[in-house]
Amino acid sequence: MFFASDNTGPVHPKVMEALVRANADYVSSYGADPIMDTVRQQVRDIFEAPQAAIYLVATGTAANSIILATMAKPWETVFCSRVAHIHEDECGCPEFFTGGSKLTLIDEYGGKMAPDALKVAIEAEETRGVHGMQRGPVSITQATERGVIYTLDELRALTDIARSYGMKTHMDGARFTNAMVALGCAPADMTWKAGIDAVSFGGTKNGLMGVEAVILFDPEQAWEFELRRKRSAHLFSKHRYLSAQMQAYLTNDLWIDLAKQANGACARLTSGLKQIPDVGFHYEPDVNMIFAEWSRAKHQALHDAGAQYYVWSGTLEGDDPDEKLTARLVCDWSTSDANTDRFLEVIRA
């Protein structure tokens, strides 16, 4: 009963096989490996973006923060939701890598910024001339940190606003594919056709060992990105082992299949939980992550049975067995039906 995160499960066997396959011969280092040539072509084809610059890094924080450092000047503020990973979970990496940018936090529901809220926030900045921060890029997480997705229209509404102020947009796509399969759209639909300028295209949470692709649809700042990647120590010498993971990921729709499995597992779990009378959902789960609440007693029972997940608000310790505590449950490609059913069984009991 493992629902702690989509980074606690195993790497998909096809990815491991690709790594083993890549482990032969002598190959140029630092991104000059032939597998990376293939990856570049795959990404460009899949995203219908023949001009895009594509890079690989090993952590989502690196992808997000190096992209933002490329997009935002040190005296600009980045607009993002109040629960964005770049604000809450990167220990200030964006501020560090940009050289001192701020993040302007926008109220959210389900991790989603409303266009009006974004517009108000943008209007409130750059109003004090040289004394205040200037407007920088907008960063949008798709799917959000609350397991919710923006529709294509919603994405477009945000990027239209950004564009109307001459601002660029970044998509934190740590769970890109989970969102994409939920929307049933093409990669281009959810990115450049929706006005997105750069994407952190996640792989680690979807079956890879540790690879995120950076996609810059406008390659103008590609060389700057390369320098920033290098000087933040994120250029790998044995780069082929990043390339190999991404190549396997993008071959024969593996990336899509894995996201469908994760979302499917989550749907099964959601469906089961919804039949339990006193389980309440914070948001309607769109992808592979659930925020739901139930009594402390049930949490305790799950805990005793070995279920692993975050108690998101409140603590197991407490006097009142009926108090509702929120759980965060995350599925990945490897979540088995048995795992899910066992969980439902325990909570139902």
Place this chain on the structure above:
Amino acid sequence: MFFASDNTGPVHPKVMEALVRANADYVSSYGADPIMDTVRQQVRDIFEAPQAAIYLVATGTAANSIILATMAKPWETVFCSRVAHIHEDECGCPEFFTGGSKLTLIDEYGGKMAPDALKVAIEAEETRGVHGMQRGPVSITQATERGVIYTLDELRALTDIARSYGMKTHMDGARFTNAMVALGCAPADMTWKAGIDAVSFGGTKNGLMGVEAVILFDPEQAWEFELRRKRSAHLFSKHRYLSAQMQAYLTNDLWIDLAKQANGACARLTSGLKQIPDVGFHYEPDVNMIFAEWSRAKHQALHDAGAQYYVWSGTLEGDDPDEKLTARLVCDWSTSDANTDRFLEVIRA
């Protein structure tokens, strides 16, 4: 005939097996995996350093620069050799991660700083009160970027000087084990017993996919290191795959065997080259890397035969077939005798 670098060859099969073995079950992320517990114990045992704090990162630049950021204040200067990797090959990462430190460059031979030169350089800093940089740590590369090693006495001479000024010392050990087996000493002899405070303990150039251990013999700044690692995006979610590499590396002396193989291959190559009349050596090779020179004509012949290595000074293009050009040749654990012998055959012809 692959001598371009010790980062172009394959990962050792035992390391790949360890990765495959680690790829099961659900495991806590971000360094809380049980394999990391083992690694910590291994490192402490091997280095006879029960108090040491141990961390893993994926690139040598990350290991070096995060350690230096922990050791040096932004207004301090780091003392290192003029050809140190931290100066020449990290695109300013140390300056970035420290928040603007300088590097004070010290003349070297074979990449080695002489104690007197270090002392003169230290004396020349911190002489202008608040107007000039203050003295920061010393960074020593062992083996050096020229394939040469410091003896234990030479190391101690440098660290004694640093210590006499109240300064700390860092060892860039990208080729740590190559140096250690060449010296025939214990890990502790070459580190804390020789006055070293922190080590970048390299694995990537010695058969791993991409892991360097950071060893802080004084754990006082361990938490600061963790925060700096996180905010520079070098904390891996699926950390077990770093741990697994390091565990395999340190098991049954694999790390030592691999370094011996690399050094042995290099010795065979050196021995063969020395028998060729017009081949000159820049330094007596101590580990797995050679800087040697021979005529352009011979370089051309090697190139035509498919040999891969860096022409370190000069260029293949040129009129004079007799002009001497310098080659850098690097062996790794996987360099075969056949590979070496073929190279010698071509150059001898």
Place this chain on the structure above:
Amino acid sequence: MFFASDNTGPVHPKVMEALVRANADYVSSYGADPIMDTVRQQVRDIFEAPQAAIYLVATGTAANSIILATMAKPWETVFCSRVAHIHEDECGCPEFFTGGSKLTLIDEYGGKMAPDALKVAIEAEETRGVHGMQRGPVSITQATERGVIYTLDELRALTDIARSYGMKTHMDGARFTNAMVALGCAPADMTWKAGIDAVSFGGTKNGLMGVEAVILFDPEQAWEFELRRKRSAHLFSKHRYLSAQMQAYLTNDLWIDLAKQANGACARLTSGLKQIPDVGFHYEPDVNMIFAEWSRAKHQALHDAGAQYYVWSGTLEGDDPDEKLTARLVCDWSTSDANTDRFLEVIRA
């Protein structure tokens, strides 16, 4: 009718005389001038703080940001009100000088943070281990950017909370003396006796040409402050001209007299405005700054008559003459009764 800011008026004549007086002979530079010795003693005496380290800089932003850089690690967040000068008016200088800290913004009324709000904000940080920002210092503006003051009990309530978490406190005292004379307390009461660790003690807005004193009640980080001042280019070679201003300021209670004059001028203006039926006040003015609203028509009349002040919300342009627009009015030591009465006359008309 000049109410635009307390930085638009002239320097007090006694300060100019002190500058002229200081302009003789050869004097050591960079803070080693004998006048600075006097200033140090004056500040220590006045603040009853014999151990305090005292420095002069020329801008309030420098005082605030260098102090904060000394107090906060790059991975810590600074707690301040949502309208703090350090957030709104320093173009990211605190983020820059700290090396990438965040500011955690706390809701305010009249620029004042409520102790409960501070506590909630502190509790919400440092909850994600290494992934999130760590708790840094609290920065309190006294008087606030809205012309309101904290009572001594209110200050103590905030610093008690900070202290209970092991956090330090900074006071942005750009209008320190205006607050102090309004409270009728001693300098020590409003600072270290109230739990404040470091103060930006403003002079520029209170009759000086451009000097702020930095007072570190705990001198432990004094040398770090000096290095940070130097490397941010805020150490003046001809330092005596900063010292001379501060010396004159602190002699014969000039600083107190000037603040009383400014507050008195503002009280006269407040009193007059209160008698005008359709003038509304946002906050009860405590010091030398008013936020009040009246009709666009009256704003227009004032504007036409040459009154200078900020229309803080809304714009003069607009169809509705009855719409209320907010004005910010600031008095300084030089604001004459005639100036004020003329303003009241126009608005009354």
Place this chain on the structure above:
Amino acid sequence: MFFASDNTGPVHPKVMEALVRANADYVSSYGADPIMDTVRQQVRDIFEAPQAAIYLVATGTAANSIILATMAKPWETVFCSRVAHIHEDECGCPEFFTGGSKLTLIDEYGGKMAPDALKVAIEAEETRGVHGMQRGPVSITQATERGVIYTLDELRALTDIARSYGMKTHMDGARFTNAMVALGCAPADMTWKAGIDAVSFGGTKNGLMGVEAVILFDPEQAWEFELRRKRSAHLFSKHRYLSAQMQAYLTNDLWIDLAKQANGACARLTSGLKQIPDVGFHYEPDVNMIFAEWSRAKHQALHDAGAQYYVWSGTLEGDDPDEKLTARLVCDWSTSDANTDRFLEVIRA
């Protein structure tokens, strides 16, 4: 006998008068004062540069470091002489303000870089692709930190090299006018006509209280400069007092007269010293600064007589009365003949 620095003497009376004159009425702050309008026009006229962007800051380090931050990317290295103020005397401010640039140090004589040495240094950088620093601007000090000047041809030789690599040039003109009057050229000759892109135009060492003008001949990055000035806390609220100094400085050739006085005083001192048999000069003094050597005994006699100057190498303490120690002697506009003659008298005795 005051020769310690050109920052220890008084401000010129005309400058003090200008400050007193400026001290009337209410004036817009932060550089919007009408005096600054005049200054802009003065600088543009004097430098024959109608498009130039002009700003004032209060310290030379601020002028240099903010300009360099505007010119150099964080991953670029700035080329300068080994004794440049930006390297030796700014405690890393350029590295801090640029976000981690390096300085590439070039051997010098009299503080001057030779064109060949510059070219070699440039060639040696940007040779390692993404792994090494990229080429940034060249910074030239005129007059140098050793009191020596570049001829116009020598300046042009350096800027031609920079330009041939697409690099920009900065002039640290802390002693700009001393050099200019020594050369007998026009301001434009020594700057943009000689290929200089931006100048730190010093006033503080030449009779002002603390003002340096920044002149950007290409105004393209003017707004960026303004933002960088603000976020490093170098934008003054009561800016008129900077403007007034600079206005007085540029009126009726005061700046030129002051530099001539300083250079003249130094020439008198030089001439006197040359007649003393055992006084040796390190460089032929071009402006207002001398590096010369004589015996410890004579140093001691001067010291006992109250002479103030730096013993640049060696220390007064020592056994050998005949040992030569180097002195640095600096004159400013206020150095009187009596002062100089008294010094000569003592040393001659």
